[in-house]
Amino acid sequence: MTAEDTIERYATARYVVKEAREARWARWIAVFFLQLLILTAVLHRFFDLNTAAAVNLVGVSIAGLAVAVLIAVVSLIRIWFGGQTGAANDFAAIVVGLIGLAIPAYFLSQALTLPVLNDLQTSPEDPLQYTVLLEQRPPDANPLGAQSPETAQLQAEAYPDIGPIVVDRPAAAAFTVVNEAVKQLGWTVVVNETPGESGVGRIEATDSTMIMGFTDDVVVRVKGNDTFAVVDIRSASRYGTHDFGTNADRIRTFYEEVNTALEKGEKTVLEQTAAEEKEEPVAAPAKEVKKKQRRRTRKRRVRSTR
Template sequence: MTLAKVEGAPALARWTGRIALFSLVVLAFAIVGHRFFGLATPVLLSLVQLALAGALVSVILAVIVAVRIWRHGGVGTARVVTAIVVGGGMLAWPLSFYPTIKRMPAINDITTSPANPPPFNALAGSRAAPANGTAYDASHFAALQQTSYPDLVPLKVNRSCEETFDLVVDAVRRERMRIVRETPPAEDNGRVGSLEAVDRTLIIGFNDDVAIRVTGDDANAEVDIRSASRYGRHDFGRNVARVRDLLHEIVVRLESTIPGAAENRRKRKGSAEPEEAPSERKGAGRRKAAPRRQ
């Protein structure tokens, strides 16, 4: 009976290593295929689930084999270690997001105007099932966003809506987003400018959608931004970070067109202030020259 256990251990050990390496290949294929070769996102998600399931199986089998080797002796230790390292490393990837999930609210649609978010029109066709819908779920997201991100409000500036829209387009391009449609404010559309763009995550290449609306008159304008994930119930903070980055970039574009603002910024950067961190000087400059926000 003992002999059968000893002889069976190497075969099972080989399978632990094979399953772990196969799972790693599937995961790499899914990520590379999605990022660079247009693999559909639902296929990516299915392959990732398959790879992680294989990694879990390989780790469980590796533990079983390790116990057998410890109790009865035999070969296969290297394969067991390979399965634990490879499979465990793959499982550590999704587990690393657990603190973020616990810390941040489960929101996948962020907007500066929950009562009237900018709509997705041109991008609606990119959200076929099983992707998330384009309708904003105010009953679920509005109160949660207000509690978690009370700083997200419309950006109000003392510029014409036409000039503000041009600066918004420039800011979106500087954030390296792909503009799908832009409609400048004009008399025939009630001076409501709209822009829709797509932003890709760096590693896996998930596509998230952005909609921006600019309203106003000859003297004042209001900018509303919406960022939403196409897949998943939790965005891990990506959308709120994107909205904040866009708001900051728009403010920077606005500051750069204020007479004397660029020269003042250069003077501030050139002044020696060793006791003050660069990020603090930059933040202070933004607060001094930022447009009016409510």
């Protein structure tokens, strides 16, 4: 073999570059658990998947996505130092995994910054009681009872804005406003008791969370007399030791709807009053009346002279 043949042989030689298999596995794992997470949310919200099973599947999906991201990062390190291919699969696995972990990461931040609460009420010293919903709650749901002093203190420190509101209207009128707010929020009402002679009205309803559709129980009480009313609300999660601030957000949204309904009612009264004022005839000033009378007398005198 001559030197020319040797040079030609090495010039045409091809080096086989291996592909990192774990990169492809990372992408497959990330896609699978993201699909599982989405499917779990859809089945629980629209097809009555058991809540306990849904919570377990969500936990498994989060763990699977985290494992996929970890495998992809390790694979990228191997590719960087070993010269293998498959970086595209690793980056795809990281992107898919981070998309699936975005919402759980938000709830994790809420869990780290907010106290462990799943039952909020505006008047812990005078707790609102469930009647019909107490019987409709599943046997494995969170127990409903009065707040302990420690829990009430945690609520007061974490949510100082959560408290009863006083409405300068009779109890019956305030209850009408509350009904309008509940209707606008789309809650499913199971109890609707108007204020009677006792001046106490009650509404029991259920509400679902936006993403997973977890069912929470709500009770609203309107108590007052012919001059004012006090509106209280209690919101409790059926499952989980931590509500991630959901019950507090629900109470705030409810009060915003009540205030909007109150402002709407006040504007309506003002508009009616303004319309009545426009319809009432305006009396002419005394000076104008005297001038008209003088003109009439002058015309009479001119006619008489003619």
